[in-house]
Amino acid sequence: MISKRMFPWLDERLGISGIYKTIFDRMVPKVNWWFTLGSATLFLFALQVVTGIMLSVYYVPSPDKAYDSIQYIMNGVAFGWLIRGIHHWGATLMVITVFLHMLRVFFYAAYKYPREITWTTGVLLLLATLGMGFTGYLLPWDQKAYWATTVGTSIAGAVPGIGDFILRALRGGNDLSGVTLARFFSAHIWMFPLIIIALIGVHLYLVIRIGISSIPKENE
Amino acid sequence: MARSANVTRRGFITSVMAFAGSVMGVVVGLPVIGYLISPALNAKKSDAWIPAGKLDTYPLGVPTSFSFTRTQVNGWEKTVNSFSVYVLRDASNQVKVFSSICTHLGCRVSFHKSSEEYICPCHDAHFNINGGVVSGPPPRPLNQYESKVDNGNLMIHVIEA
Numbered sequence: 001m002i003s004k005r006m007f008p009w010l011d012e013r014l015g016i017s018g019i020y021k022t023i024f025d026r027m028v029p030k031v032n033w034w035f036t037l038g039s040a041t042l043f044l045f046a047l048q049v050v051t052g053i054m055l056s057v058y059y060v061p062s063p064d065k066a067y068d069s070i071q072y073i074m075n076g077v078a079f080g081w082l083i084r085g086i087h088h089w090g091a092t093l094m095v096i097t098v099f100l101h102m103l104r105v106f107f108y109a110a111y112k113y114p115r116e117i118t119w120t121t122g123v124l125l126l127l128a129t130l131g132m133g134f135t136g137y138l139l140p141w142d143q144k145a146y147w148a149t150t151v152g153t154s155i156a157g158a159v160p161g162i163g164d165f166i167l168r169a170l171r172g173g174n175d176l177s178g179v180t181l182a183r184f185f186s187a188h189i190w191m192f193p194l195i196i197i198a199l200i201g202v203h204l205y206l207v208i209r210i211g212i213s214s215i216p217k218e219n220e
Numbered sequence: 221m222a223r224s225a226n227v228t229r230r231g232f233i234t235s236v237m238a239f240a241g242s243v244m245g246v247v248v249g250l251p252v253i254g255y256l257i258s259p260a261l262n263a264k265k266s267d268a269w270i271p272a273g274k275l276d277t278y279p280l281g282v283p284t285s286f287s288f289t290r291t292q293v294n295g296w297e298k299t300v301n302s303f304s305v306y307v308l309r310d311a312s313n314q315v316k317v318f319s320s321i322c323t324h325l326g327c328r329v330s331f332h333k334s335s336e337e338y339i340c341p342c343h344d345a346h347f348n349i350n351g352g353v354v355s356g357p358p359p360r361p362l363n364q365y366e367s368k369v370d371n372g373n374l375m376i377h378v379i380e381a
């Protein structure tokens with residue numbers, strides 16, 4: 001515990017209470033429970049990061065070991081089923097909360113001036129979250145994962161003109177292979193998470209800077 | 221704080237939140253620690269008696285090589301380790317089973333009939349027929365396995381760390 005005398009000393013140098021006031025003691029209009037969905041999403045994202053890091057302790061992204069390593073997590077490691085379960089259901093829940101959060105912003109018309117960039121980063125966050133789901137789904141490397149990604153990448157391949165190229169770029173070749181698994185893994189644990197963290201940074205900066213919109217009145 | 225005469229609403233909520241947060245931290249934190257150290261707790265010694273064939277098929281007084289493999293499972297990985305030993309039977313049916321791993325740095329020794337010695341090719345160590353060091357760098361005699369004879373069958377006791 002930081003003692004009563006230590007804290008002012010640290011605070012004078014670090015400005016902790018200033019940060020605290022800006023983030024937590026800011027003015028908010030009278031709102032309702034729908035306004036907690038962004039925070040719920042943020043919490044779920046943090047949970048996904050922690051459980052994801054834990055899973056990466058045992059998971060191996062190679063075609064001949066991915067499935068076995070997950071069997072090991074489920075049956076061989078203490079609480080492996082719990083960590084994987086949280087990551088699995090957390091992913092589903094996060095997509096739901098992101099979506100509901102977007103709907104609340106839409107129905108309260110909170111995307112209007114001056115919050116266009118908050119909305120835009122939000123759209124990118126939605127896409128990145130879906131990207132996490134798409135890349136994560138392949139990682140168990142079981143039949144469901146394999147065929148879901150086969151179909152998913154084929155859909156992307158149906159784009160006129162450049163479809164074939166997109167398909168090959170996603171799969172890292174003509175077929176789903178170990179190359180696909182490795183690049184999906186990389187996207188899932190590095191690219192998308194870093195993109196999401198950066199976007200959340202901008203998103204929340206704007207939420208704090210501009211403040212939350214109040215609930216629209218009847219004839220606004 | 222909770223002991224002071226007037227507990228403020230804010231103070232009460234802070235305490236409740238701190239308590240609930242700590243409980244959640246423990247409930248989540250303990251499984252995570254268990255998860256991380258689990259392989260260390262599950263790794264146990266395994267031992268087995270390996271059948272090495274009829275004892276009377278081994279010649280008297282001549283170390284005879286016998287090889288076998290053991291499979292070990294580490295997490296999602298199976299490793300096959302191969303073992304090779306020298307079986308030495310004497311006239312009174314006493315058996316010695318020597319590991320062929322050199323006690324210097326772990327190369328494989330082989331028995332040379334001409335000199336009646338086990339010779340290690342790596343740093344030219346010589347062991348006598350009973351495993352004792354004759355010359356060279358090894359610090360101690362060849363390791364021996366425990367063995368027993370069961371219905372005329374030789375059994376070798378292998379302990380894996």
Ligand code: HEM
Nearest residue numbers: 035037038039041042102110118119122123125126212213
């Ligand atoms: C990882 C995904 C996301 C996280 C962590 C997140 C987080 C947050 C948080 C904590 C707030 C504060 C207000 C509230 O919670 O309602 C907020 C506000 C906002 N979000 Fe998001 N959000 C995400 C995705 C989105 C999406 C998909 C959209 C829309 C396409 C969006 C648009 C907005 C807008 C416009 C605001 C300002 C609302 C206002 O001022 O009333 N966000 N976001």
Ligand code: FES
Nearest residue numbers: 322324325340343
């Ligand atoms: S390893 Fe056998 S003599 Fe060095």
